[in-house]
Amino acid sequence: MVACCGDLSGMVRGKAFPLDQFEKRLKRGVGWTPTNVQITCFDAIADSPFGSLGDLVLIPDAATRVSIESEDDAPNENFVLGNIRYTDGRPWEFCTRSILESALERLERVGGVTLLGAFEHEFQLKHLTSEVGGAFTLGGFQRERHFCEAIVAAMRDAGVTPDTILKEFGSGQFEVTMGPQKGVTIADHSLITRELVGLVARELGYDPTFTPIRDPAGVGNGVHVHLSMLDASGNPATYDPQGKHDLSELAGKFVAGVLKYLDSIIAITAPSVVSYLRLTPHRWSAAFNNLGFRDREASVRICPVSDMSDIAKAAQFNFEFRAADAAANPHLALAAIVHAGVQGIEEGLEVPEATQEDLSLLGPDALAARGYVRLPQSLENALACFRNNATVCSWFPEGFADVYVKHKQGEIAHLAGKTQAEMCTAYEAIY
Numbered sequence: 001m002v003a004c005c006g007d008l009s010g011m012v013r014g015k016a017f018p019l020d021q022f023e024k025r026l027k028r029g030v031g032w033t034p035t036n037v038q039i040t041c042f043d044a045i046a047d048s049p050f051g052s053l054g055d056l057v058l059i060p061d062a063a064t065r066v067s068i069e070s071e072d073d074a075p076n077e078n079f080v081l082g083n084i085r086y087t088d089g090r091p092w093e094f095c096t097r098s099i100l101e102s103a104l105e106r107l108e109r110v111g112g113v114t115l116l117g118a119f120e121h122e123f124q125l126k127h128l129t130s131e132v133g134g135a136f137t138l139g140g141f142q143r144e145r146h147f148c149e150a151i152v153a154a155m156r157d158a159g160v161t162p163d164t165i166l167k168e169f170g171s172g173q174f175e176v177t178m179g180p181q182k183g184v185t186i187a188d189h190s191l192i193t194r195e196l197v198g199l200v201a202r203e204l205g206y207d208p209t210f211t212p213i214r215d216p217a218g219v220g221n222g223v224h225v226h227l228s229m230l231d232a233s234g235n236p237a238t239y240d241p242q243g244k245h246d247l248s249e250l251a252g253k254f255v256a257g258v259l260k261y262l263d264s265i266i267a268i269t270a271p272s273v274v275s276y277l278r279l280t281p282h283r284w285s286a287a288f289n290n291l292g293f294r295d296r297e298a299s300v301r302i303c304p305v306s307d308m309s310d311i312a313k314a315a316q317f318n319f320e321f322r323a324a325d326a327a328a329n330p331h332l333a334l335a336a337i338v339h340a341g342v343q344g345i346e347e348g349l350e351v352p353e354a355t356q357e358d359l360s361l362l363g364p365d366a367l368a369a370r371g372y373v374r375l376p377q378s379l380e381n382a383l384a385c386f387r388n389n390a391t392v393c394s395w396f397p398e399g400f401a402d403v404y405v406k407h408k409q410g411e412i413a414h415l416a417g418k419t420q421a422e423m424c425t426a427y428e429a430i431y
Helices: 019-028 034-038 096-111 138-143 145-157 185-203 249-260 262-269 330-347 364-369 379-387 390-394 400-414 420-430
Strands: 002-006 012-016 030-032 056-060 066-068 077-086 114-125 162-167 173-178 223-230 291-293 300-302 319-324
Touching: 002 056, 002 096, 002 330, 012 030, 012 185, 019 056, 034 400, 066 145, 066 185, 077 096, 077 185, 096 114, 096 185, 096 330, 114 185, 114 330, 138 145, 138 162, 145 162, 145 173, 145 185, 173 185, 185 330, 223 249, 223 330, 249 262, 249 300, 249 319, 249 330, 262 319, 262 330, 262 379, 262 400, 330 390, 379 390, 379 400
Parallel strands: 002 077, 291 300
Antiparallel strands: 002 012, 030 056, 056 077, 066 077, 114 173, 114 223, 162 173, 223 319, 300 319
């Protein structure tokens, strides 16, 4: 059994122990080292305030346990997610799962609602990346039917609700989506799904990549986060047919907060150097802090509802955050989105207009007049926006902002002198 956690780099790290110790480890955990937080995705240690000092414990959460039978008499897959704590039981300031739990508690305290959500993940199979002609086709799916069905089966075995899996637009690209969950489980299932794709792929001899972009001129891999809210009685609280864009007053303020603070949280939701090659106009990603009405280039999109469905409109209705990728830790990314939304509720922000146009055709003055900004176009600029926004930094535990920025600066330093293509290759090997 491996006790795991997602770290600042978006990697899943952990420590194994004998399976027969599981019940004991739920109480005592496994030892952890503070400086581990500064291990970058390239396995270098960024500037760390901890050095060789300190001791922590990673406490598994039994509700996240994953046990999957492997093929060909290989050992079964057993892992469990957990929270990093001090040895006296207090949450550690840099535990990403605890940070999300705190954000969700703030949402419930301020808005009186529970978050309901799901992640969509795009990824590519490296051995298929020279193929063309299979985008969204039955044939493209059939050629990898065993792979796709094995992912769905693994998700079921892990307690993750499968939604869809398809051959996507890009060469060798697929998308896998999960059913909605509540609270911290939204991010738990995102992290688990990514690991399951890797597990299934390795058993088939495949090599998948969730990198934000493999080629500066190619198609990117995004992460889309679908969100809605439930009131204290468990009823949908996002939809209001009398509200602007059908958003309830609470949801509208939440969305407004996400968009107001987007340029200062994107260093967390799109945190790699190459993320900003993807976040450009006309890539079906996001380039401005806009709300879009069913617009797949908006940073936040109001998703359609179906009059033909047997599910009520209020239960279908959700909005989608699109300015994210899989270099981001899902717990940390969701925490940033939630905090920004709650800030919008607290400030009583107006529901923004929804765009249905190409904002890249507008100049800076025209954008500013309508309240839009071009999102940061490099990780360095995104980190500056984050670090210089005192409101955003205040959402996170003391010291977090400095540590996070140093972590990412260490990642940037590793890539010094490399071309865009070389950077893409470096990230492709990691994610």
